[in-house]
Amino acid sequence: MTARLSAVISVRNTLRTFIALALCAIIGRDVRAQSAALAAFCNPASIPAGAGTPADFRMRTGKLRGASPAGGVSTAGDVDLPGLVAALREELDKTRAALSAAESQAIERQIGRIIDVGARRTPPDFDTRPRANQPNPGGSFVLFVGMPDSIVVAEATPDAKKRAVCFTAIEARDIISDYMLPSRVALASALNQRVDRWNNFHEEGYSLFIPELLVNSWFNLGRPQLEPPSNQIIFLHPSVGVEAPVPFKTGVLGSDAMLLEGLGILHYNDDRTGYFGISAGTVFGQNERPGLAFVAHYGEFGHLGYVIRSKPSPGDPRRNTLIFSADLLKALNAIPGKWKAESDSANKVLQGCIQHMSCNP
Amino acid sequence: MTRLLIVVHGMGSNPPGWSDSIVQKLDSVASRYSAFSTGAPFSKQCTIREVRYDGVFERHIEDMGAKAAEFKKFQDEHHVPLPKLMEWLTGPTLPSQQQSFFWSTLMDAILYRAFAVVRDEVRAVTMAQIVSHCTANMRSGAVQASILAHSLGTAVVHDTLQLLATKPQLGNDSFTAAAGWHFESLFMLADVCRLGPPKLIDLPDADAGYLVRPRSAGTPGDLASFYCNSLYSFRHEFDPFVRWAPFLPKNWGDDFDNPTPLKPVCQANVHGFDHYLDNPVVHVPIINDVLGFSAISTKEALEAVAHYPPSNPVMCTDQVNQLQSLVSQLPDAGQDLEQMAILGAQFFTTAKQLANDCKALGGDLGA
Numbered sequence: 237m238t239a240r241l242s243a244v245i246s247v248r249n250t251l252r253t254f255i256a257l258a259l260c261a262i263i264g265r266d267v268r269a270q271s272a273a274l275a276a277f278c279n280p281a282s283i284p285a286g287a288g289t290p291a292d293f294r295m296r297t298g299k300l301r302g303a304s305p306a307g308g309v310s311t312a313g314d315v316d317l318p319g320l321v322a323a324l325r326e327e328l329d330k331t332r333a334a335l336s337a338a339e340s341q342a343i344e345r346q347i348g349r350i351i352d353v354g355a356r357r358t359p360p361d362f363d364t365r366p367r368a369n370q371p372n373p374g375g376s377f378v379l380f381v382g383m384p385d386s387i388v389v390a391e392a393t394p395d396a397k398k399r400a401v402c403f404t405a406i407e408a409r410d411i412i413s414d415y416m417l418p419s420r421v422a423l424a425s426a427l428n429q430r431v432d433r434w435n436n437f438h439e440e441g442y443s444l445f446i447p448e449l450l451v452n453s454w455f456n457l458g459r460p461q462l463e464p465p466s467n468q469i470i471f472l473h474p475s476v477g478v479e480a481p482v483p484f485k486t487g488v489l490g491s492d493a494m495l496l497e498g499l500g501i502l503h504y505n506d507d508r509t510g511y512f513g514i515s516a517g518t519v520f521g522q523n524e525r526p527g528l529a530f531v532a533h534y535g536e537f538g539h540l541g542y543v544i545r546s547k548p549s550p551g552d553p554r555r556n557t558l559i560f561s562a563d564l565l566k567a568l569n570a571i572p573g574k575w576k577a578e579s580d581s582a583n584k585v586l587q588g589c590i591q592h593m594s595c596n597p
Numbered sequence: 598m599t600r601l602l603i604v605v606h607g608m609g610s611n612p613p614g615w616s617d618s619i620v621q622k623l624d625s626v627a628s629r630y631s632a633f634s635t636g637a638p639f640s641k642q643c644t645i646r647e648v649r650y651d652g653v654f655e656r657h658i659e660d661m662g663a664k665a666a667e668f669k670k671f672q673d674e675h676h677v678p679l680p681k682l683m684e685w686l687t688g689p690t691l692p693s694q695q696q697s698f699f700w701s702t703l704m705d706a707i708l709y710r711a712f713a714v715v716r717d718e719v720r721a722v723t724m725a726q727i728v729s730h731c732t733a734n735m736r737s738g739a740v741q742a743s744i745l746a747h748s749l750g751t752a753v754v755h756d757t758l759q760l761l762a763t764k765p766q767l768g769n770d771s772f773t774a775a776a777g778w779h780f781e782s783l784f785m786l787a788d789v790c791r792l793g794p795p796k797l798i799d800l801p802d803a804d805a806g807y808l809v810r811p812r813s814a815g816t817p818g819d820l821a822s823f824y825c826n827s828l829y830s831f832r833h834e835f836d837p838f839v840r841w842a843p844f845l846p847k848n849w850g851d852d853f854d855n856p857t858p859l860k861p862v863c864q865a866n867v868h869g870f871d872h873y874l875d876n877p878v879v880h881v882p883i884i885n886d887v888l889g890f891s892a893i894s895t896k897e898a899l900e901a902v903a904h905y906p907p908s909n910p911v912m913c914t915d916q917v918n919q920l921q922s923l924v925s926q927l928p929d930a931g932q933d934l935e936q937m938a939i940l941g942a943q944f945f946t947t948a949k950q951l952a953n954d955c956k957a958l959g960g961d962l963g964a
Contacts (some may be wrong), residue, residue: 270889272890274890280739282889309736361777361819409739410598412739414735420728420735423766427725427766428729430721434718445664446661449714449715453711453712453713453715461760462760464718492674494668
């Protein structure tokens with residue numbers, strides 16, 4: 237029984253090993269496995285602090301990076317790129333003896349290209365890429381991967397060469413990053429402003445229903461990529477408003493009605509905080525036949541439409557009407573209220589003046 | 598140098614702070630290995646930031662729901678007849694039940710693929726957040742930024758990065774591949790970047806000039822020819838969305854990792870972010886690549902893969918079989934949004950039911 241059990245376990249273990257090897261190929265990690273010892277030279281986060289490290293170089297060249305006394309890098313575009321490249325060369329000189337002549341030249345060539353960044357050309361590639369285990373069981377890092385003059389750093393590589401290759405690569409990447417920082421920060425700010433325009437478009441703009449989303453997606457109307465619409469098509473857009481007969485007699489009195497705008501167009505300002513436009517549609521009122529409406533839109537004031545209804549007979553007393561958006565009606569009704577409140581307040585002050593023979597509003 | 602991991606969500610509800618559970622999951626899976634069982638958790642060894650674009654969908658869907666309710670109320674109060682053309686306004690097609698799978702989950706994918714106005718806003722929001730996270734960490738030197746995206750997020754990331762890589766944005770080219778910017782690794786979980794009608798996929802990876810590809814797919818030494826050092830695309834054998842449109846680019850070389858589809862089913866919702874992350878085939882490369890060295894050794898990784906999934910007293914084999922059978926029989930809906938929505942809803946509903954059935958038996962196939 238025990239022998240049978242151990243045979244089963246043995247078969248199971250063999251199978252597991254087989255599966256593990258097959259899965260090894262599946263996960264693919266084996267080819268990029270890097271030991272912690274190697275990472276201590278080539279992975280910036282793993283490099284212990286000390287003199288001659290990339291962090292130390294960074295601190296020593298702070299002035300050339302426009303760093304403030306509090307640290308960090310200038311975003312004002314005053315990074316001294318030629319100065320930093322010269323400093324990098326000086327730094328490399330300290331460890332250059334660990335490199336072969338060909339390796340030294342290869343690195344030198346790429347350092348010379350760092351200055352290209354200032355002319356907006358593609359910078360040199362200083363990434364150290366992890367590569368296959370064999371013949372290096374602890375993994376390896378390759379600088380200038382895929383190129384004829386690539387340099388391999390493995391666990392068995394002398395520390396001086398590891399330093400010369402990996403530290404120089406990390407310092408070069410830092411220089412390029414610092415030089416690009418101001419324009420990258422500027423881009424982040426510009427992209428966030430574009431998001432603000434989208435937020436304005438939703439919060440201050442005219443809402444979009446599904447059919448309108450489709451139509452405005454089909455017809456671009458000059459909208460730049462990733463920008464909110466600057467021209468918006470109104471298409472089958474329903475809204476609830478108040479319909480009032482014209483001319484007004486005693487203020488704006490009306491009844492609820494529904495406006496269905498068939499087609500229209502709106503134009504937005506640059507930051508999408510306001511718009512104006514026109515549309516045509518149909519009004520469905522209470523106890524009324526549908527009417528034809530011509531509507532004007534003006535941003536925060538909402539919309540105002542003139543409604544024409546056919547009369548059943550020439551003598552029919554029914555009149556044409558206006559339709560207001562709820563927002564506009566609120567604004568209109570607020571005007572007399574505001575005027576009355578201000579007038580009441582002025583009267584009160586006047587009465588006080590008369591009573592006390594002095595004015596202290 | 599900062600090691601930055603930007604996480605991007607998929608379909609469904611993702612409120613601000615949605616990534617907390619993902620960070621917990623990453624810490625939890627990392628703690629299975631010796632380097633993390635006693636030392637600092639994974640999330641303390643790198644910087645993790647989230648991207649959230651769900652607000653764009655939320656705003657549209659909530660707006661539609663609110664408008665539908667407003668018109669329903671108006672009609673009920675005033676009995677104003679509406680033309681037949683507008684019946685969709687108050688009918689069941691609008692999100693009266695926003696909790697349904699369709700409105701809370703699948704509508705996101707439809708809005709993204711079919712509506713250019715929505716798609717552009719999603720991309721604008723995602724781009725701004727990715728660039729802001731990267732630049733915010735550049736003050737102390739170069740950043741090695743990786744992105745971990747799931748489901749619809751994979752399509753959003755592919756598309757957004759393609760725009761960022763290839764042309765100046767708002768007149769600024771500092772994040773283009775030609776200016777030397779590139780990401781360290783892109784981890785695509787349940788990669789659906791090819792899902793949807795081909796004519797609605799406006800930035801196909803097969804096009805000339807497509808740059809969201811790994812280093813080995815580009816020209817050696819030319820930073821302008823690729824946009825990430827490594828790209829991983831993970832799919833599950835029984836994830837219907839990935840089955841319908843697997844992402845299988847050709848000749849991308851060694852830096853493209855596209856493992857054979859995952860098979861273990863530990864959650865009924867096999868499409869879930871957590872479910873993918875739980876599998877060592879997925880989380881080992883994420884953890885090691887983000888940290889920049891083999892924090893999880895090859896030996897440990899192989900053992901973890903060989904012993905996955907862990908045995909459970911109640912395996913719910915019947916439920917898992919039912920799910921596998923359902924997914925295997927689903928017709929291919931990868932190019933038809935309507936069909937995709939119907940079958941997707943069927944999948945999610947069945948998965949939830951099977952998870953409940955398993956729970957009743959004392960097992961655990963997720964929520």
